[in-house]
Amino acid sequence: MSKPYYESGDLKKFGDIAEFEPELAAKFFDYYGSVFEEGELTAREKALIALAVAHTVQCPYCIDAYTEASLQKGANEAQMMEAVHVSCAIRGGASLVHGVQMMNKAKKIGM
Amino acid sequence: MKETTLRSRGHALNDPGEQLEILNKHTPRMCTLPRFEQMLETSGLAPLRPTGIDIFQMNLGYMCNMVCKHCHVDAGPDRKEMMSRENLEQCIRAIEEMDAQTVDLTGGAPEMHPDFQWFVEQISKPGRTIIVRSNLTILVTNPKYRAFPEFFKKHKMDVTCSLPFYNKYTTDKQRGEGTYDRSIEALKALNDIGYGKEGTGLPLNLVYNPAGAFLPADQTALEADFKNNLMRKHGVEFNNLYTITNLPISRYLEYLLMSDNLDDYMEKLVEAYNPAAAAGVMCRNTISVSWNGILYDCDFNQMLEMPVETESSRHISDFDAETLMNRNIVVNQHCFGCTAGAGSSCGGATA
Structure with a gap:
């Protein structure tokens, strides 16, 4: 391989x-x-933010590093998954909110 | 899957020699790690010497109502080792002779020792701190043990108990299904009679240890989190949180091997070696007595069957504080667990 x-x-x-x-x-x-x-x-809040961002930029190194850092700063698994959902929501929301732009354009050129 | 003891499974790690072999040369990476003695030398601490015998720690036996994944004792319901009355009496003699200020009772579940109450009554006196290391769940197991908090209170014992996290998921993952709910029930019972409450003089301390292959969080920050969350969720109060690093022995070693974390974990411990933590390790001011009366530098050495160096004072019947004060402390690769980061001891961080 x-x-x-x-x-x-x-x-x-x-x-x-x-x-x-x-x-x-x-x-x-x-x-x-x-x-x-x-x-x-706090150092733990920063680790959780970094974990969320790591998922947004999809960096496997950062995900490894900040999973461990989050645990080591006293975060728990549920908090970490919530952070990933924040990343997901912003990322998904960022796509979806552009739907407004699509609608604006569609309405402008549509009848 | 329900956890069982290494002993009951006839597991190879039941043999301390096998554990030491693994810690020293399990993989090429582990062979390249510096030796703990070398690190002590670079810190000017070799050979490691006692600073006193401030804590007289007794392991009353390996029987426990629980079988936790990380247990360094390999304790469980099937373990029958119990300190004999004769050894208990020898301990009393040593405690009185040296006028020990702190007696630390551990196990297994020390409450399960049939002579537990008798023994505490013998040594209890004003000015002496007697610590019971409780797993909490035992205190809500049956009417006999539900009466123990009142007994602790009567003798003003320090209650130091295990709670790896302020949530069910993490706690139950490490200590078994239902542990969190039962622990909270026990903590409430202790709070109800004054433990952990300001001004009562009844200390209730919690012990955190990581549920996995990582180092503990900062003790002060984590204590604040525990206090906020336990109060908010359950109205539970306590005094201090002690963070303890898992040492790579016994069932925790099994976990590291099975999860393929051993190399990385050992490297992590070595990289985090802190000379200040090494200077403050608990073996420097503790003597650990095992159920069969043998003396050790600490409870971890006890599990690895590495007794104190002093042959003439190696059993409680030959206890001699002066001889023991002049010993060199026995170390091996597992000791990196107590010197990593902020350090680790039965009383939490050391640096």
């Missing part, structure tokens, strides 16, 4: 992106670290 596009082990190599361009990588990881620090939002 040919090598799959995604390898779960590659997540651990995320930091290796610095090899080709260290300065931007350093800035990014520094920023990334700050984003996930406890702030006005």
Whole structure:
């Protein structure tokens, strides 16, 4: 079988992106670290948001990472699934709300 | 599927030697992990030495009314090991001789020991903390055990109980169907007589441990979540939440192997090694006595049958605080469980 596009082990190599361009990588990881620090939002709330976004962008690395992070920050399975539903609702809603645009156009050119 | 003990299944992991073999060289990845002793050396803590004997912990026996998936004792209804009256008397002698300030009673379900009440009556005195590690469900099992909270109260015992989460799904997944509802019933009964309520001097502490192959959340944050949720959902109050990391032994080791999580979990523990947590490990101020009187550095070493190093004081009948204070603590790869992240002990996070 040919090598799959995604390898779960590659997540651990995320930091290796610095090899080709260290300065931007350093800035990014520094920023990334700050984003996930406890702030006005708790670390757990941020992990759950990240989990929802991970599903929206359908990044398997992020899903792995933030499933574990959410559990490790004290979230439970039901909360995590609710977060996925939030992602789904926004994503589905984003398609559906464009139905208004479709209707506008259809009404304009229809009789 | 209903959980059963490794012992009743004649499982290979029933043998502590097999567990140690797995922890040390089960896979090529595990062979490459640093040794716990090496990590202690880099932290300037090798050999690991006691700081005192502040906690006299006794495992009264491995019998339990429950069979939890993660149990490091492999406790269950079929386990018959129980501390003899003779060993209990030897423990009393040691407790009085050293004037132990904290006596920590664990099991199995320590309440199931027929001499539990007699023993507590012998050692109970003002200024001495006696902790009972209760699984909660035993306290609503039958009229005999329903009377125990009043007994705890009479002797002002600290009640420290297991509750892996503030919901049914996670709790029952780890500890068996119906556990959550029965635990809440027991917590309410304890609250009703003053446990966990401010100003009563009756401490009710909960123990959280992850229901899976991950590290515990921050203890303070999780305690706040537990308090909010248990109050909102059930009107239940408690004092402290202790987060405990699952150590990769016994039935939890079985779970790690069966779910193919062992390598990743061990790596996680090693990566999260925290020198501050290593300095605060509970084996430095605890002695653990097993049902058959043998002395261990901790309850985990007890399950792995790794007794204290001091041959001349290795049984409760030869208990000698001075000798024990001069021992080197016995360690192995499972110890990474107590030094990961914020650390882990019977009293929760250590760093």
